[in-house]
Amino acid sequence: QVQLQESGPGLVKPSQTLSLTCTVSGGSISNGSYYWSWIRQPAGKGLEWIGRIYKSGNTNYNPSLKSRLTISVDTSKNQFSLTLSSVTAADTAVYYCALGWGWFDPWGQGTLVTVSS
């Protein structure tokens, strides 16, 4: 059974870069035909799909974040990562990683990232 776990700093200063990693266990990113996604949720608000990556490195990004966003994959470590540059308070949210090419299942437990000086 595939499990996902997000990791990274919980506090990032404004204008700096947010970096998170999702570690996959119970299955290999290299196997199967799946996309690996990032999704975020500001406190008390709804869900926003950030983007996704395929094992080949092919990506799709949300246009609202595309200019600041990079999603990468490291199949040797069974991880995929998110970097978001020039962050502001509006980027404060719980960030989730998830498996799926259309619907998302399973999800990681989520990690709170706060943008504040």
Add this chain to the structure above:
Amino acid sequence: DIQMTQSPSSLSASVGDRVTITCRASQSISNSLNWYQQKPGKAPKLLIYATSSLESGVPSRFSGSGSGTDFILTISSLQPEDFATYYCQQSYSTPYTFGQGTKLQI
């Protein structure tokens, strides 16, 4: 982007009630509609995918229907553990988008 609109935004109900939540897409999305349940402090959990397919392990009191632009999540007989926030999500085209959520409360 495809906009997803859920109604109602909140709903009060009782154990044993039959409940329906509606999700409308701003354009046709065929049957590419998924439903999630989220409880406080937890990640969303997939309930239904492709409009009406029940995810493994999800109780049969949950069902989904619809096509095109209008979709419905039905809970046939509410149980105490069903009080949560429900989200719809379209997987017809990227960027994938979610509804704003429906909070189901007692």
